[in-house]
Amino acid sequence: MADENTQVAPVAGAEENATQENKGFTYYFSDPDSVNAEMHHVVITLPYELPELPWHWHIEKPDDSLKDPVWDLKVNGWVENSKDGQAAILQEATQKIEELDKKSAELDKKSAELDKKNAALDQANDKFDQAMKAMQQSQQVQTQQSLALTQGLQKVAEGQEQANKVMASMQQILVGMQADQAKTATPTSDTKPAENTNKQENGGN
Template sequence: MADENTQTAPVAGAEESNATQENKGFTYYFSDPDSANAEMHHVVITLPYELPELPWRWHTEKPDDSLKDPVWDLKTNGWVENSKDGQAAILQEATQKIAELDKKNAELDQKSVELDQANDKVDAAIKAMQQSQQMQTQQSLALTQGLQKVVEGQQQTAKVMASMQQILVGMKADQAKADGTPATNQPTENDKKQENGGN
């Protein structure tokens, strides 16, 4: 049976033996969920020394007191209620998967918010660029219209100057007829002074 250095007990007596041995050594928990012997599902072992490495099926984590027949589950890496069809282990595994999915869903929601914010910034930049292009187009149109008016003004000035020149030529011709001197297209000294600003 058990020697003085090790003590094994089923779940029912584990609480009492654990309390008396707790200050004398280190408590470990053994679990063989596949054993036909229900006493091997959960065994408390107290040793006077600490193990550097735990043997197969030994654990330092104590099972929850609410479990009636706790066994160690390798999938969940924790204590679960023993059941013939493994419903408790399946439920615990499903709960863990739901928690993981909730976490991933929260991460996706956060990424979606960040993506929406980035899209808003891109939309704002595009809108600002369109407004800038519209202003440039309006400025270009105003400049083109201004230049067109300047050109039209220059053309009008040229027409006025040509008309004035024709009038002056006509006046000289009329004056020459009146004086009896031949009309020439050469400017007179008076015309040259007027072209130079009267100097």
């Protein structure tokens, strides 16, 4: 019965391991949990090729440097059998270190991209701050100009009001002067009888 450890894969590669004597197909059986040391590594030669590998069957040949090779499911390969599993642990640790190095490189790349984006964002913020300062300075100048214009218009209005008062006063003076001149030009009662007397004298002649 196959389970999650069963390798469901073509075994065409097993043909490369065929012996020259019988031209069969060589497979390797390994049960690392077996108390029987002979079951740790068993070479099996079949006259036919298996369509898929049963549990504990493999087509990979263990390295000749291994004295007691067993198949380790964690590293998915042959390791040296040992009581404390140092070889398997070392190989697993090596794989994890490689994975961590790969992830670290990816993180460094992402960190560099993030730093680049942050630098661009800082530059954009600086430009925005400069634009805001320029706008505030422009508004301040406009406010000062508006205040100066308002004060100038107020002074002009005050001057116009003073001019109007002066003009009104001058008009009153002119009206008074015209009235005085009119009174001076009107004949008196003493002058009229003298003129009548002269006329009577001229008429008598």
